[in-house]
Amino acid sequence: MAISRRAFLKSSAVVGGGLAIGFNLSGCARAQYPHYSAADLQPNAFLQVTPSGEVILQLHKSEMGQGVYTGMATMAAEELNMDPALITVQQAEFHPDFRDPEFYVMITGGSSSIKLNYVIVREAAATVAALLRAAAAEHFSLPESALNLKDGKAVHAGGEVGFAGLIEIARSLPSPKQVTLKSPQDFQYIGHYNKRLDALAKVTGKATFGIDLQYPDALTAVLLRCPQFGGKVQSFDASQALSKSGVKLVIEVDGAVAVLADTYWQARQAAATVKLVWGESPLAGINSDSLRAERHQLLVSEDGKNVEEKGERSAAIGERFDAVYDVPYLAHATMEPMNALAVATAEGIEVWTGNQSPDIALSEIADATGFKREQIRIHNQMLGGGFGRRIMSDYLVEAARIAQLSGRPVKLVWSREDDMRGDFYRPNSTVAMAATIANNEVSSLQAKVVAPSIIGGFVQFVTNSILPQWLPNGLHKKIGGLAADTDPAASEGLVHSDYEFPYMRTDYVMQKTSIPIGYWRSVGHSQNAFFMESFIDELANRTAQDPVMFRLAHLAKDSRRRKVLELAAAKANWGKPPAGQFQGVAVHESFSTVVAQIVNVSVSDFKIKVHKVVCAVECGMAINPDIVIMQMESGIVFGLTAALKGEITVVDGAVQQSNFHDYEILRMNESPEIEVYRVDTAAAPTGVGEPGVPPLAPALANAVFAATGQRLRQLPLRLA
Template structure:
């Protein structure tokens, strides 16, 4: 069957090869787009990932969104490395929407298998999922997958283009290609001939595609592994960077929206007469709920201020919908009741945990809980749309450009090929811009503007109160220890909403199928060698919409799991680091990360009081997420007013090959700040179906004055690169909670952390 691969790659298969052959061959090529890339003057495209211009610039086609994580810099360096380009000649252009840019890694990693599972079922499921996503998946930036997803395709694209340039030089000089080499944007021949990539580009594009190419060994890397300056940094420093909110096509109008205060509600009726009389107002209209969003009224005006003032003057009667009676207290009661009643779907089981608990010398149990959380990105939700002459242009910050195009087309009632998406920088995403409710809403508003472009901008209040929230979750643990204090049994059941079925329903109108890994990730997929264990989750349906939040299930499950590990260590009268180390004897990478963090933090050495006599303590947490292993040690103090202060965080990460150590350190710092914000203050509460928080005064973010010193250490590794953007978030909350226990003796089992 493998010999029939070339037939299958052509898009047709013989009857005998259709099913089995499709399952055996790898995903179809990710080198060439369905339509040739549109070149600018002097440019030629050598494949779907890069164009070379006569002025010797190399334009890398960027299929991932830049939202501060540094993906553009890291990915450009990977391609430039294999191309042998000079870093100074590299430019970026957002890629068109095409299947070769579909994200394979996130969906494959979302399969509900334990990382230690190396069985054939996991291999086949991953293989088939990757092949399917190549054909019918989506372009997506999320799941800390940008580098992992494109590590191979961008290296191959660079290597193929380098081979074409070398072949062009060989043809031009009438020499053997093997006698030529590329370096820093130039091809040279042993006899002294020399030509830049720009001089060879046109001829290179006429060369037949090379066959097999050889990728570099790590010892040959010149760019990968180096602390290259962020490629978009100059534009951010001089103000020329264009975020979604900066879109300003000629003739721009502005729209402000006021949505039903109950999440998921809609307009029953409205009176816009007063708003119509206000300065600058062009239109007042009702907007429906789109893609799981909330309905409301919108005002189009000549300025954002006029639009906002007029929107506040509209009188609305609301249909509050099914969430009208929902409250945070009722949610927690329902989730806790589920723990009392259900066993949940088992994600991981080993041994006989019930028998082991019965025979344990010591048993302990504890319940943990975490609240809903909003994303609160720096750039509020916005989208600019122009609909004229049956075609549309969309300017937006999005993590899913293909889905944004689909949503706009559906809202406008036109085909997707009549919508052009201009993908701009994101002022934060964290998963919120994986949703397309705001794109559809903006398109529907612009449809009424008579061909003028309209920017729909949400206020901070509308943003926080109409989010897709990190699910609230509760967990119950039971552990058994033998007479020597060794952990012999681990039982964990959690309860909360499932994200993936909601996303499938509101985005594609599809039902969820199979278990949703995000409900239990961070609980079941960990390296600890529990002799007897069962880890499960019970899905609870609630009317509040939930979505992907930075590190998703890991964000709360790590707090639950690592806090209870500390409880078990305390019950066993063992040091928390030593207790964990005993559970990692078959996981040397994890053990080394843990030990390095302890070493760098000075674990076991006394912490003297500061100049004011305030005592500090350390807490540790170890967690694996998105393929990366992170250990953190937090140094914490408590003020006289019981305010929690984190002074220092030692963060050690093994993320495989480090593409750019600067970016990794920046992401660990960012993750600590984001995770610490949630650990100390993050909480969305619901009353009568309405979110009670509205702005940064009651949904606060960590201030610079409260930021700890973050010291990042990157473990050397020859493994392929793994995720970086999210893995630093999960360990910080339990590290702080464990430090607080060491300092005060109080075991905090609920987020946000509050001392009594």
């Protein structure tokens, strides 16, 4: 998609005139909507009806393949009584009204988009519907009870009028203080609509991602960063690079070196000729093997912080059984590498990109450039994969700084190698699981986790966005340090378990040294489900009980996991796999959603072959049932990749992997048969973007144990 100079200037104005509805969640003075028009009626932010009758939804969550484009439109369409395909979806710019009521920033993560907006978006649409019905009643001189909305029109027994004919009246009406939402039994679209609204544009190449954007006279930038994390350039010789065709400029940018050329290929080829001298990295000498050894030592030397304790310690009687599990760093490896297009002027900066948290990015760009947040605009696009990587703002800041220092419009494009070696990785983590067993009954279950803290590094970015900017320099980072040793991500999935044993305890020890880490799809659940569900399987084996029956015997009577586990077991024909195949099971709750998976495997010549995965999920009401299935399938493939192949290794402070040849992803011929089943419920929807990932690794490891007798306690799974 090319952005013309005219379109660039118009982007600061208005997206059509009309009627707009939304909700002020910020509790502070109202800023003007980025999509404001003098012709609009805008008591709030989410929905517009233009004078032409077009209904526009401002999508305040990032569409990165998880389906919010369709899900949000479906929820709005339900209250407007119109086909979701008739709604125009636009990616929203930042506004305080779009801040998440749970995270307090405008962000997409935590599988929370549908869950937290199920009421908000429907109320926004119901408010629009109420105004249009009231306008139609005035238009026809009829009581509202005689009117209905249908596919962009107000209709009654004797006639109809399109929304365009009602805008003038609707603008003069007061917004209702309360609205009545549809009852689930009356839903026409929620729970029934399965058309993926963004699919056609994606498969025909019409969908716009950050990497598609162009700008007049923009140069393409390649940034050379120190291979060791935290290292900065001491000197460089770019004479050979500057002699290359199309190269315009080579400059230092905050400790890195940017090569600017007419095209990406020219910039990339020239960058390879720049001679660099790097300063010493603060992480020089750090290795992933030594970090793992340090975690094992911390298990012994440190008591850690108690996160949860249930029951009396005196109940832990009998023989003690211990097991230590390990997981490595993992990269996000999104199909679209990081990129951003930036234009800097004396008045401010505009950035076009795909990002999961434009709110945080605004603060980070402001800090880096000296501009105020109000002088910066971020135009978000569809994301070619996020998985948590695009919550971070580093690549936006880089593009903004290159544009600012060069004085040219700049499109920064990361290579796959840049992306693999400059990620914010899923943390490496170690846990010591322990249990006591008396008379073949488990009397206690304990876990001690040793892992670096994600929140310790990340919270400064959040506080920088939500706390006053006049706070003293460095205070945001100090708050991050205070939060580090209580990082909930380190223990989530181990605590608040539905398993019941007489004594249960979880402790956390923070590993202070780490390469950059961040939020990876399903976050702490991704490793902690592996730890917990593998160990539960070990306990079933040690007490000579069937793994499914053992779980059911120790789950709380009111646990949602029961029905999900029973459904998965029934659909997988648990205990009766095909000849030569073996089964493993895991059940886990994350992001308020319960998922059980049963994996069928065979093993030959020390190679694991996954034949089938049966998945059962309980996620409340499914807004778009097919999208729930898609997300479970996606999570299973994502989880299989990590369980069988995923590992980032660090030597002397630098990541060793560089591309998909040495950081492999699951290939099509390796993908198993997948069946997904839902436990139907009328409860409000919960998250589905991430919960399909956590149960996969333990279910697979448990199946491998059933096949070989080898208990694999380290990922990726490798048979000896």
